[in-house]
Each structure stands twice: as C-alpha cells, then as structure tokens.
Amino acid sequence: MSSTFKFSKALAVLAVATLALSACGSGADAGKSGPDAGTITYWSMWKVGEPQQKVIAGAIADFEKETGATVKVQWQGRSNVQKLVPALNTNNVPDIVDGPYAKLAPVLGDTGQAHGLADAYAQKVDGKTVSELIPGKYLQVSNIKDKDGQPWMLPYSLSSDGIWFDAAKNPGLAASPPASWDDLVALLDKEKAAGQTPLAADGDIAGYNSMWFTTALIKAEGPGAFAKVAADKTGAAWDAPAVLDAAKKVEQIARGGYLIKGYNASKWPAQQQVWANGGAELLFNGSWIPTETGTYAATDFKYSSFPFPSVAGQPSSARADFVGWAVPAKAKNSATAEKFAAFMLKKKYQDAYGTEAKVLPIRADAATAPEMASIKKALDSAKNIYLQNDGVTAPGYVEKILWPIDDELFLGKITANDFVAKMKAAQIDYWKNNS
Numbered sequence: 001m002s003s004t005f006k007f008s009k010a011l012a013v014l015a016v017a018t019l020a021l022s023a024c025g026s027g028a029d030a031g032k033s034g035p036d037a038g039t040i041t042y043w044s045m046w047k048v049g050e051p052q053q054k055v056i057a058g059a060i061a062d063f064e065k066e067t068g069a070t071v072k073v074q075w076q077g078r079s080n081v082q083k084l085v086p087a088l089n090t091n092n093v094p095d096i097v098d099g100p101y102a103k104l105a106p107v108l109g110d111t112g113q114a115h116g117l118a119d120a121y122a123q124k125v126d127g128k129t130v131s132e133l134i135p136g137k138y139l140q141v142s143n144i145k146d147k148d149g150q151p152w153m154l155p156y157s158l159s160s161d162g163i164w165f166d167a168a169k170n171p172g173l174a175a176s177p178p179a180s181w182d183d184l185v186a187l188l189d190k191e192k193a194a195g196q197t198p199l200a201a202d203g204d205i206a207g208y209n210s211m212w213f214t215t216a217l218i219k220a221e222g223p224g225a226f227a228k229v230a231a232d233k234t235g236a237a238w239d240a241p242a243v244l245d246a247a248k249k250v251e252q253i254a255r256g257g258y259l260i261k262g263y264n265a266s267k268w269p270a271q272q273q274v275w276a277n278g279g280a281e282l283l284f285n286g287s288w289i290p291t292e293t294g295t296y297a298a299t300d301f302k303y304s305s306f307p308f309p310s311v312a313g314q315p316s317s318a319r320a321d322f323v324g325w326a327v328p329a330k331a332k333n334s335a336t337a338e339k340f341a342a343f344m345l346k347k348k349y350q351d352a353y354g355t356e357a358k359v360l361p362i363r364a365d366a367a368t369a370p371e372m373a374s375i376k377k378a379l380d381s382a383k384n385i386y387l388q389n390d391g392v393t394a395p396g397y398v399e400k401i402l403w404p405i406d407d408e409l410f411l412g413k414i415t416a417n418d419f420v421a422k423m424k425a426a427q428i429d430y431w432k433n434n435s
Contacts, residue, residue: 039070040095040333040340043084045323047077051357052157059349063340071340081107084328088113093330096337101153101322105143105393108326114152115327115334121151123342130154130342135364137384138320143391154341155324155362157353161211162305162375164275164283166298174374177306181216181249184309188258191281198258200275200283201410202268206403208285209410212253213419214390215319216246220311223386230392230402233431238424247409247416254412264411269293276301284308290371291358303371307378318382324362394434401426 042060046053053075060071074094076083081103087093088107097104108114121131131139134155144153163184167174178184188198202208214226221242229237237243253259260280263271269292275283276293283289290303297303310316325341327334350366353359358369360376368376389398405426409419 038068038336039072040337042071042073042340043080043094043097044073044075045078045080045097045099046075048075052353052359055349055352055357056344058352059344059346063343067339069336069340084108088328088330091330093328095331095333096325096327096340098156098323098325101143101155101324101391102388102393104153104326106395108328109144109146109152110393112146113329114146115329115331115337116146116148116150117152117154117325117327117338117341118150119335120154120325120338120341123339125342125345126347130345133345133363135362137382138322138362141320141322141385141387141391143387143393144322153322153324153326154345155322156344156350157323157357157359157361158320158379159287159323159360160319160321160375160379161215161284161286162307162378164285164289164303164305165281166278166301167304168300168302169278170281173306174304178309180309180312185252185256188256188282192257197260197280198282199253200260200271200280201263202266202271203264203407203411204266205268206407210389210398210402210406211284212250212410213246213406215308216249217243218317218386218390219308219314220246222314223317223384224390226390227392230390230394230397230427232427233435235424235428238420238427244416244420247419250406250409250419251416254410287360287372287375290369294371304374305378306374307382315383316381317384317386318379319388320379320385321388322362323359394430396434397430401430 044053044056046056057073060073064070074080080097081099084094084097085107101109104114121129123130125133138155138158139151144151144155146152163177165173178187191198217226217229218224225242229240229243232238260266260271260274271280272283272285272289272293273296274280276297278298307316307318325337325344327337327341331337345363347363347366350361350363353361354366354368354372358371360368360372360379364380389402392398392402401423405419405422408414408422409416414422
C-alpha cells in the first residue's frame with residue numbers, strides 16, 4: 001500500500017535552524033530559542049534514497065550553507081511519529097518532525113503538545129509570507145490550528161484522490177467526465193454491457209474501501225459531514241437520510257457487478273496491477289497511483305483522473321491530505337526550526353517535490369509532473385477542502401469502528417441498512433468507552 005496513503009492522509013509542521021538567515025530572518029537573535037540555536041534535530045518520515053528524502057537532503061545542504069546552521073537529521077522512515085510518542089515524556093525531543101496529518105494530529109495537534117507556528121507562517125520566502133504562498137482554502141481547514149487558532153502544522157506537500165483512467169484508451173473521459181452519480185453509474189453500465197470490467201479495487205485495503213462511503217457523504221452534504229456524524233455520542237446522526245443514501249451508493253458498487261471478480265479476496269496490489277495493464281477501466285484511489293503503478297503500467301498508458309461526482313447544489317470540494325512539518329512544544333530550538341520550515345517552502349524545493357518526487361506541492365505556483373495534471377486541476381478549482389476521513393482522528397475510531405464495518409459493506413457482505421445500524425450501535429459503544 002502506498003506509504004502516502006497509510007500515513008496519508010496528515011499534516012504537520014517542520015521548522016529549521018538559523019543563526020543569521022537574512023532571506024527569511026528578522027534579527028540576530030531571532031533564531032535563538034535554546035542552548036545551541038544554531039543546531040536543530042530533525043526526525044524524518046523519509047528513508048534514504050526515497051525521492052522526497054533526496055529533495056529534503058538537498059534543501060538541508062543549502063540551508064546549512066546559507067545560514068551556517070546545522071541540521072542533525074535522522075532518516076527514520078514511517079516510524080518517526082511512533083518513536084516520538086515515548087520521547088514526548090522526556091526532555092529528548094526533536095526540534096522538528098514531518099509526517100502526514102493523520103499521524104501527527106493525534107500525537108501533537110490534538111493533545112496540545114505542538115508548538116504554535118505563527119512565526120513560521122509570517123516568515124518571508126521568495127518575497128512573500130508563507131501564509132501568502134499556501135492557498136487560503138488549505139489554511140481554512142481548522143484541524144491544522146490549535147485551540148487558540150494558531151496553526152501547529154506547516155504543510156509542504158499533499159495528496160488527493162480521483163477516479164483514475166487511461167486517457168490514451170478513453171480520451172472522451174478527459175473531456176467529458178461523469179458530472180453526477182447517475183452519470184457515473186451509466187458509464188459503468190455501458191462498460192459492463194460492452195464486455196469490459198468497469199472497476200478495480202484491492203478489497204483488502206480498508207482505507208481504500210471506506211473512501212467510497214465517506215466521499216459520497218461529503219459530496220452530498222459538504223466537508224465536515226462525516227466528522228459531524230462520527231462525533232455524535234448518541235448515534236442519532238446515523239439516522240439521517242443522507243447517510244443511508246451514501247451507504248446505498250456503496251452497496252450499488254459492491255453488488256452491481258462492476259468490480260473485478262475476486263476483488264473481495266485480493267491482496268494488494270493485485271487489482272491495481274490489473275487495472276494498470278488494461279484489465280479494468282477505472283480505479284478510485286489516491287494521487288500516488290501514477291508513481292505506484294508506473295513500473296508495470298501498459299505501454300503508452302496516459303494517466304488521468306476525474307473527481308468523484310459532485311451533488312447538485314453543493315460547492316465543489318476536493319480531498320487534500322497534508323504532509324508537512326510540526327515542532328514539538330518541548331523543542332529546545334523552536335525558533336530556528338520555524339525558520340527552517342519556512343525555508344523549505346522556497347519554489348526551488350516545491351518544484352522538486354512536484355517534478356522529481358512526483359507529489360503535489362503545497363504551493364499552487366509549483367511545477368508538477370504531467371501525471372498529476374488532472375488531479376492538480378481538480379484541487380485548484382475546488383471551492384472547499386476536506387481531509388482524509390473528513391479529519392476524524394479520535395483514537396481507534398477509524399481503525400476499529402469505521403473500517404471493519406465498512407469492509408463488510410464494500411465487500412458485499414451486508415446491506416446499506418445493515419451498515420448504518422451496525423455503525424450506529426458501534427459508535428454509541430465507542431463513545432461510552434471513550435468519553
């Protein structure tokens with residue numbers, strides 16, 4: 001499974017060190033916040049050799065050369081946040097970490113253990129403040145702010161999702177994608193009637209499966225709709241007609257004969273491999289798919305995608321899962337770390353994320369790979385933004401409640417009505433035990 005999704009889906013804030021950062025500093029003492037303000041420690045979510053690691057390593061070298069500061073980096077990989085948890089109870093914490101929102105929020109953001117990053121957002125980079133470089137609709141996602149309204153995360157890249165297809169094989173879809181759920185179902189029926197398999201899905205990846213339900217609900221009711229349902233301790237929110245309607249859409253997909261036979265017993269990445277080789281027409285998945293399937297895609301495969309269909313009357317919306325920097329509240333050199341986080345948003349590095357690492361940079365003006373063109377267009381045009389799982393990070397809720405019951409629905413084992421009833425009962429029990 002894509003590491004971006006697994007830990008994707010999140011958002012956090014990174015910062016760095018400086019002794020005399022003339023480009024984005026504000027005085028000789030601006031970076032001094034600890035015993036050795038010229039040195040910061042950074043626990044990275046990337047491993048040596050990964051495209052993102054190469055971009056960040058190059059930026060660190062530039063930062064050290066330009067400022068005289070030292071960045072002591074540990075390329076820990078995806079375990080960096082897990083290792084951070086016990087460290088927070090000690091005085092041995094890093095000055096900066098990076099990771100996805102979904103991993104960092106429960107550890108730092110939701111617990112009040114993150115340093116506020118207002119100073120980082122005020123830093124000047126390429127002639128503008130960081131807050132001016134990041135599209136305003138991303139900053140409106142309240143989850144990245146603490147109880148005082150100060151951002152605790154500074155994203156440097158993001159992931160999104162879409163319904164992927166081969167534009168070389170289906171050029172008409174790029175020009176005229178389905179505009180509604182009924183249009184999408186009509187397309188699936190047309191493909192099935194022509195003897196083609198409409199959809200691929202790796203049924204053993206619960207996070208992929210649940211995207212169908214949460215997205216259907218959010219598209220109908222707007223960002224925050226699923227988060228509101230999940231937060232209802234009485235469970236009554238599950239009785240809303242829109243909730244059942246979203247579940248029925250998933251049931252329609254699961255029982256409509258649209259998916260590759262055996263998807264419910266497949267092992268990732270078998271189904272997306274079949275799709276990339278022309279064995280299915282569509283794949284609802286994340287923006288990492290071109291990179292993840294590129295090594296085995298059919299010759300001349302042209303990646304493109306269209307958004308999950310909107311609902312009439314709702315403003316356009318798109319999912320954006322942030323990956324970025326966070327500074328623990330116990331960091332010894334937080335001011336320097338904030339300067340480093342800001343430094344990393346220079347266009348030079350943002351362009352490298354887009355063209356070399358082939359991810360979506362947070363800056364709207366950054367370059368991106370051709371494979372990302374369709375999904376970037378959808379993000380740029382969206383009025384509203386929502387996070388993976390609609391930003392729900394209550395401990396264990398998604399993993400222990402949503403995913404297991406949703407799997408039953410998506411794998412065709414229960415009906416939409418069964419799903420709603422089981423979710424309501426499980427949620428009531430969850431909040432009884434977690435309030």
